[in-house]
Amino acid sequence: MSVRATAATALRVLTQLRRDPRTVVLLLLVPALLVTLLRYVFHGQQETFDHLGGPLIGLFPFITMFLVTSITMLRERTGGTLERLMSMPVGKLDLLAGYGVAFAVVAAAQALITAGVAFLSLDFDVGGSVAAVVALAIGNAVLGMSLGLFISAFASTEFQAVQFLPAFVFPQLLLCGLFVDRAQMAGALEAVSDALPLTYAFDALDRVSTGGDLGGRGWLDVFVIVGVTLLALGLGALTLRRRTA
Amino acid sequence: MADTAHVTVQVQSLQVLRGGRRVLHGLDFSVARGRITGLLGPSGCGKTTLMRAIVGVQIVESGDVRVLGEPAGSAAVRARVGYVMQAPAVYLDLSAHENLRYFTRVLGAPDGRVDEILDTIQLAAHADRPVRNLSGGQRARVSLGTALLGDPDVLVLDEPTVGLDPVLREDPWRSFRALADRGTTLFVSSHVMDEAGRCDDLLLMRDGRLLAGLTPAELRERTGEEDMEQAFLRLIEREEATV
Numbered sequence: 152m153s154v155r156a157t158a159a160t161a162l163r164v165l166t167q168l169r170r171d172p173r174t175v176v177l178l179l180l181v182p183a184l185l186v187t188l189l190r191y192v193f194h195g196q197q198e199t200f201d202h203l204g205g206p207l208i209g210l211f212p213f214i215t216m217f218l219v220t221s222i223t224m225l226r227e228r229t230g231g232t233l234e235r236l237m238s239m240p241v242g243k244l245d246l247l248a249g250y251g252v253a254f255a256v257v258a259a260a261q262a263l264i265t266a267g268v269a270f271l272s273l274d275f276d277v278g279g280s281v282a283a284v285v286a287l288a289i290g291n292a293v294l295g296m297s298l299g300l301f302i303s304a305f306a307s308t309e310f311q312a313v314q315f316l317p318a319f320v321f322p323q324l325l326l327c328g329l330f331v332d333r334a335q336m337a338g339a340l341e342a343v344s345d346a347l348p349l350t351y352a353f354d355a356l357d358r359v360s361t362g363g364d365l366g367g368r369g370w371l372d373v374f375v376i377v378g379v380t381l382l383a384l385g386l387g388a389l390t391l392r393r394r395t396a
Numbered sequence: 397m398a399d400t401a402h403v404t405v406q407v408q409s410l411q412v413l414r415g416g417r418r419v420l421h422g423l424d425f426s427v428a429r430g431r432i433t434g435l436l437g438p439s440g441c442g443k444t445t446l447m448r449a450i451v452g453v454q455i456v457e458s459g460d461v462r463v464l465g466e467p468a469g470s471a472a473v474r475a476r477v478g479y480v481m482q483a484p485a486v487y488l489d490l491s492a493h494e495n496l497r498y499f500t501r502v503l504g505a506p507d508g509r510v511d512e513i514l515d516t517i518q519l520a521a522h523a524d525r526p527v528r529n530l531s532g533g534q535r536a537r538v539s540l541g542t543a544l545l546g547d548p549d550v551l552v553l554d555e556p557t558v559g560l561d562p563v564l565r566e567d568p569w570r571s572f573r574a575l576a577d578r579g580t581t582l583f584v585s586s587h588v589m590d591e592a593g594r595c596d597d598l599l600l601m602r603d604g605r606l607l608a609g610l611t612p613a614e615l616r617e618r619t620g621e622e623d624m625e626q627a628f629l630r631l632i633e634r635e636e637a638t639v
Contacts (some may be wrong), residue, residue, distance in 0.1 A: 153504075153506060155501055156501065156502050156504075157503055159498055159501035160498075160502070163487070163490070163494070163498040166490060166494055167487060167489050167490060170490065171489065171563075226418075230485065230487075230488075231481050231483055231484075231485030232485050232486065233482065234453055234485060235479065235481065235485040235499075235542070236502070237453055238451045238452065238453050238469075238474060238477070238479045239474055239475075239499070239502060240471060240474045240475040240503065241502050241503075245502075247452040257455060269611065292548065376482060386402060392452060393453060393469060394452065394453055394455045394469065395453065395454070395548075396413075396414060396416070396454075396455050
């Protein structure tokens with residue numbers, strides 16, 4: 152691992168993002184707008200909003216980072232720059248770590264803005280600590296990023312990469328327990344949801360939002376989030392081939 | 397072409413399959429140090445595949461490719477080889493300066509290299525414009541500059557002058573000559589036979605096979621043609637007559 156190459160890559164990815172101000176605005180503000188929307192959808196049902204708000208603040212970064220990363224990486228693969236980098240003395244993990252750092256920074260900004268709007272102007276209230284919700288949001292963003300990096304290897308066009316969102320992320324959202332308690336699903340689905348990373352991301356957020364404490368199961372959630380992130384980064388590194396056909 | 401002490405690239409029995417089709421049929425040749433070797437042949441004859449094999453980014457079926465005595469693409473060699481792909485592989489949303497700075501840091505070269513290279517590729521005046529807003533020739537120069545950052549011993553250039561009119565082609569060829577004079581080995585592909593005359597050595601390729609490895613003077617002599625295009629065609633005719 153080279154700190155220099157990692158830092159250079161993170162800086163380069165952030166500079167590229169800065170060149171696209173519309174994307175930056177969308178990334179930073181859309182989640183806050185959606186949380187605001189949700190607040191008035193649940194007009195007069197502050198309790199329901201409090202219950203859903205925490206998980207949503209934590210899950211938005213997962214979704215956006217998954218999408219943004221898979222497309223950015225796909226561009227790198229199809230634009231020839233990845234081939235150039237692979238012909239240079241650059242470590243694959245340096246590249247991936249650079250991406251990770253850059254998008255974690257964006258995710259942190261996104262989560263802070265969303266949480267700021269929710270807590271300060273929407274009277275949003277969680278049982279646990281605000282910092283824990285934001286920290287989980289950033290962790291989920293990095294999880295979404297690493298899955299996006301990995302999944303981008305299976306897309307050869309941007310159309311395909313965009314379709315991975317409904318194909319890969321929506322089922323996880325449906326099964327994670329956000330909409331329906333997992334215990335009430337068909338038995339097979341509950342078992343499937345046990346194998347999906349978003350289930351654990353949601354569970355941790357739900358615990359912090361309602362009970363206020365992670366507890367033993369909550370720490371298992373965090374362990375799974377970190378583990379799957381590292382696993383996806385490792386698999387992502389395997390898909391970065393020095394030699395291609 | 398050259399004795400082994402001066403060989404920079406050594407290719408033996410190289411075979412490559414792409415999409416189930418054999419595109420390189422057992423190539424053997426060497427490239428001499430400090431010279432410009434031109435790889436010429438019609439589009440689709442396997443030039444890019446061969447260059448990718450030399451850079452070490454191509455999966456090869458069999459055979460041996462050595463660069464500076466090491467297996468192509470090994471970590472030791474990657475730092476000493478510059479590769480310029482046919483399409484400028486640079487970040488279009490970044491400026492020339494930002495592109496060069498990124499690759500400088502990735503390579504671990506000193507930051508001062510950026511301004512040096514901007515001068516070399518004559519883009520200092522446009523260094524801060526996004527590459528997307530530069531002309532095709534300027535983009536190609538940014539791509540070339542990226543490959544020059546690490547001061548490579550070997551430069552592999554895939555069709556560097558494609559799309560440039562004959563007047564504009566003068567400039568890159570002058571830079572290539574200057575690099576070769578400083579001891580850099582250049583391996584340059586082209587499908588424009590006019591450019592053959594600017595090389596020191598020629599590898600003529602057709603349908604994944606090498607027709608000949610010779611100097612431009614030898615090619616003229618062997619075929620009795622002054623015009624490179626005609627000489628190449630004459631060579632193909634003879635080849636077909638012997639089959």
